[in-house]
Amino acid sequence: MKIAIVGSGYVGLVTGACLAESGNNVVCIDHNDEKIAGLRSGIVPFHEPLLDAVVLRESRLGNLKFTTNLGEGVHLADIIFLALGTPTGIDGYPDIDSLLQCVDDLSITLQHDCLVVVKSTVPPGTCEAIQTRFDARPAHPSGRCAITVASNPEFLAEGSAVTDFRMPARIVLGASNEIDARILKDLYMPFDPDGTRLIEMDLRSAEFSKYACNAMLAARISMINELANIAERMDADIGSACQVLKSDPRIGPRYLEPGAGYGGSCLPKDLRALIRMASDKGEPASMLHSIEQVNRRQVTLIYHAIEKYFWGCFQGRCVAVWGLAFKAGTDDIREAPSLTLIQALLEAGAQVRAYDPIAEPAVKTSLVHSELVLAGSAEQACVNADVLVVMTEWEEFMTPDFKWLASTLRSPAIFDTRDLYRGKDLNAMGLRHYRPGRIF
Numbered sequence: 001m002k003i004a005i006v007g008s009g010y011v012g013l014v015t016g017a018c019l020a021e022s023g024n025n026v027v028c029i030d031h032n033d034e035k036i037a038g039l040r041s042g043i044v045p046f047h048e049p050l051l052d053a054v055v056l057r058e059s060r061l062g063n064l065k066f067t068t069n070l071g072e073g074v075h076l077a078d079i080i081f082l083a084l085g086t087p088t089g090i091d092g093y094p095d096i097d098s099l100l101q102c103v104d105d106l107s108i109t110l111q112h113d114c115l116v117v118v119k120s121t122v123p124p125g126t127c128e129a130i131q132t133r134f135d136a137r138p139a140h141p142s143g144r145c146a147i148t149v150a151s152n153p154e155f156l157a158e159g160s161a162v163t164d165f166r167m168p169a170r171i172v173l174g175a176s177n178e179i180d181a182r183i184l185k186d187l188y189m190p191f192d193p194d195g196t197r198l199i200e201m202d203l204r205s206a207e208f209s210k211y212a213c214n215a216m217l218a219a220r221i222s223m224i225n226e227l228a229n230i231a232e233r234m235d236a237d238i239g240s241a242c243q244v245l246k247s248d249p250r251i252g253p254r255y256l257e258p259g260a261g262y263g264g265s266c267l268p269k270d271l272r273a274l275i276r277m278a279s280d281k282g283e284p285a286s287m288l289h290s291i292e293q294v295n296r297r298q299v300t301l302i303y304h305a306i307e308k309y310f311w312g313c314f315q316g317r318c319v320a321v322w323g324l325a326f327k328a329g330t331d332d333i334r335e336a337p338s339l340t341l342i343q344a345l346l347e348a349g350a351q352v353r354a355y356d357p358i359a360e361p362a363v364k365t366s367l368v369h370s371e372l373v374l375a376g377s378a379e380q381a382c383v384n385a386d387v388l389v390v391m392t393e394w395e396e397f398m399t400p401d402f403k404w405l406a407s408t409l410r411s412p413a414i415f416d417t418r419d420l421y422r423g424k425d426l427n428a429m430g431l432r433h434y435r436p437g438r439i440f
């Protein structure tokens with residue numbers, strides 16, 4: 001099939017590369033000249049494991065092309081995916097302006113029958129509104145072509161996006177008619193070898209299911225964080241309780257790691273949007289508010305634990321921070337708890353020496369402060385530091401030289417917010433060990 005993808009960000013690019021890999025002819029479109037020029041030379045503008053190799057290979061094979069020209073990119077495409085960002089707008093509502101602008105541009109450009117599929121996360125009702133916009137376009141002199149709109153939300157997680165696309169847990173197809181549903185089913189056939197992963201529904205339910213998933217994921221994280229905080233007060237071990245929770249098939253083993261709270265470009269944004277949409281419809285959404293509240297508190301608990309360790313005074317203190325990305329496997333620092341913590345430490349008068357294997361360039365431009373040093377290695381971050389805070393679960397932080405840390409840190413303590421060193425007797429090695437459920 002001939003496919004066009006409008007928006008070559010993280011979602012669009014992964015979708016385009018993987019659909020090219022499965023035998024389609026794909027053109028990725030973006031208005032950013034620099035990005036498209038880079039992609040044409042095989043440069044992926046962000047870190048995502050496996051993606052560079054797929055982009056390079058499929059480009060060489062001629063299955064994947066890039067352009068800044070919308071008309072050229074969508075020419076004779078059977079399916080046009082819209083994968084533009086929908087950031088939080090000023091009113092808390094998702095900002096779908098760039099999506100609607102693209103629909104208007106397509107209304108003028110398209111002269112052939114095609115299916116437009118919305119990949120972006122959008123409020124329920126958006127696909128219907130887009131369909132209405134297409135239906136209202138003036139007829140072209142060569143006659144009216146048929147454009148229909150479908151919804152196909154994405155469930156990729158950063159750091160494992162290519163694998164998630166190749167082996168999806170589910171593929172959600174929202175269609176308004178059988179023909180569109182059939183086209184999408186055929187497209188996704190290679191990704192559903194056992195025929196169990198496609199879930200078909202109407203447009204609004206598909207759009208809503210994306211918000212529902214992210215709200216449920218956020219709920220799990222806030223719940224496990226709240227349980228960790230309660231366990232601490234009760235002198236119980238959250239790690240042991242987690243083992244019990246994970247062994248219950250009704251609860252399941254994944255997504256139950258306590259820590260600094262969820263960050264990233266999706267969960268916080270989508271939760272805010274759902275709260276706003278619910279409130280517009282007169283729903284109090286009190287649980288969603290609580291999920292957010294627990295999440296915001298989590299990083300402040302870590303800050304207060306460090307503050308307490310220093311007897312309330314940060315003057316002359318230096319904190320080493322390992323990990324800036326909102327999670328391992330990505331260079332994304334959007335809404336990363338590490339940034340909130342670092343900001344608070346700097347404001348309180350501490351020095352910060354931070355290190356991340358790949359996210360540093362992004363931090364360099366977003367967080368500039370005379371007392372913030374971006375170190376070239378994990379070890380360098382600890383030189384002249386009093387304590388160490390581990391914020392991201394990067395592989396290279398898993399087995400540090402604890403003896404070296406104990407002799408290097410001036411007030412040896414590790415605030416292990418990801419519980420990476422659970423089960424290790426760090427106290428015996430001369431390091432105070434603070435972990436989720438043992439932060440105060």
Ligand code: UGA
Pocket residue numbers: 154155156157158159214217221254255256257258259260261262263264265266267326327
């Ligand atoms: C999330 C969802 O997992 C994807 O299914 C979804 O497609 C994506 O948002 C999206 O809407 O585009 P992502 O933001 O890449 O994916 O990251 P997650 O792996 O879900 O992690 C989100 C945050 O929760 C991170 O800060 C992570 O460290 C934190 N987390 C995750 C925990 O604190 N504990 C856990 O047990 C799991």
